Amino acid sequence: MNRLYSWPLSIFAASLLLGTAGLAHAQKKEHGESIHRDSVYNNSRYMQDFPTHLLMVQPPWNKPIYNGTELTVPGLQNVPDIHGDVNNPQLVVYFAGNQYMLVNQLMRDFMKAYPQYKRVVAFTLPPGRLITAIKRGNGILIGNMHVNLKPDILTAGHGSIMHLQNTMHWFSKVEVYAKNKLAIMVYEGNPQHVKGMLSLARPELQLCMPNPEWEGIAKHAIIPALKKTGGESLVNVVYREKVKNGTTFLTHIHHRQTPVRIMEHKCSAGVVWYTEAYFHSRIAHHPTAIINVPEKDNKVVAYTAGMMKHAPDPKAARDFMKFMVGITAQKLYRKYGFMAP
Known part of the structure; x- marks a missing residue:
């Protein structure tokens, strides 16, 4: 079956312009000394004289799956959410974007388990935008690069996948493979003394919050959690009043923007999936910290993979669905803080 909606108009170019201004102070000295340059991803990809403290906070925060002539420039020319080979791939997976921290290793492990698949690619972007791309059939545009590949697998929150199945009948098989919960990400040391969801209503607190228009975490997790904590009034303050007065920034690429903006001191706090906060604080050792949300105020969401009928x-696709619920993939998800399905 034809993999393409139409032939790609691919021009390799810059994407996701994440500025480096103001990051010089974002990484304290002890972090620069205690973390090896290769601990998160292979920094030798880049200019050896590029400041370590900037490399530490710039995406993609992982090693590339394939080798090639390196054209990446940190903070300027970078495509962190396309993992793999877009040239006639044998498997295309559209992932809910919050799994960016483990997808490279996941795809490597899959190719090791199924060596017949040499060319794979995964996209880690907001599922609402990926679903829109599938419905329109016009592919994904990042900067000047157009990628128009039909997915074999789509992953998203369980509610979104089941809604698509009930209304569009997209999938031949669905499988829950992990669960997650909410946390609040703040700068290292929590200088603004954020204590929980109620703190988000403070007028002076600059927030990064995912846009409910296309981020399932906002609609299906954060807003319900805000209601459980402080009722409709807390939702109104965080998502209406503070948006209107400019103290809530609504993200576009939520899983990337929140940690970078916090490390740039453009935001003081942001509600994220626990695994995002865990990755940046405990694995990447970025200057961020985790504020746990109590179970009574939290929201647990299941991640579900759907195998596209077409x-x-x-x-x-069948092999990947089997792999996702197998021992190797499940062990990797636990390593990065995800809950068992």
């Missing part, structure tokens, strides 16, 4: 490579 998957270009149904055999690869």
Whole structure:
């Protein structure tokens, strides 16, 4: 089956312009000394004289799956959310974007388990935008690069996948493979003394919050959690009043923007998936910290994979669905703080 909606108009170019201004102070000296340059991703990809403290906070925060002539420039020319090979791939997976921290290793492990698949690619972007791209059939545009590949697998929150199945009948099989909960990400040391969801209503607190228009975490997790904590009035303050007065920034690429903006001191706090806060604080050792949300105020959401009925490579899709619930993939998800399905 034809993998393309139409032939890609691919021009390799800059994407996700994440500025480096103001980051010089974002990484304290002890972090620069205690973390090896290769601990998060292979910084030798880049200019050796590029400041370590900037490399530490710039995406993609992982090693590339494939080798090639390196054209990446940190903070300027970077495509952190396309993982793999877009050239006639044997498997295309559209991932809910909050799994960016483990997808490279996940795809490597899959190719090791199923060596017949040499060319794979995964996209870690907001699922609402990926679903829109599938519905429109016009692909994904990042900067000047157009990628128009039909996915074999789509992953998103369980509610979103089941809604698509009930209304659009997209999938031949669905499988829950992980769960997650909410946390609040703040700068290291929590200088603004954020204590929980109620703190988000403070007028002076600059927030990064995912846009409910296309981020499932906002609609299906954060807003319900805010209601559980402080009622509709807390939702109104965080998502209406503070947006109107400019103290809530609504993100576009939520999983990337929140940590970078916090490390740039453009935001003081942001509600994220626990695994995002865990990755940046405990694994990448970025200057961020985790504020746990009590269980009574939290919201647990299941992640579900759907095999597309019209998957270009149904055999690869079936193998990947089996792999996702197997021991290797599940062990990797636990390592990065995800809950068992």
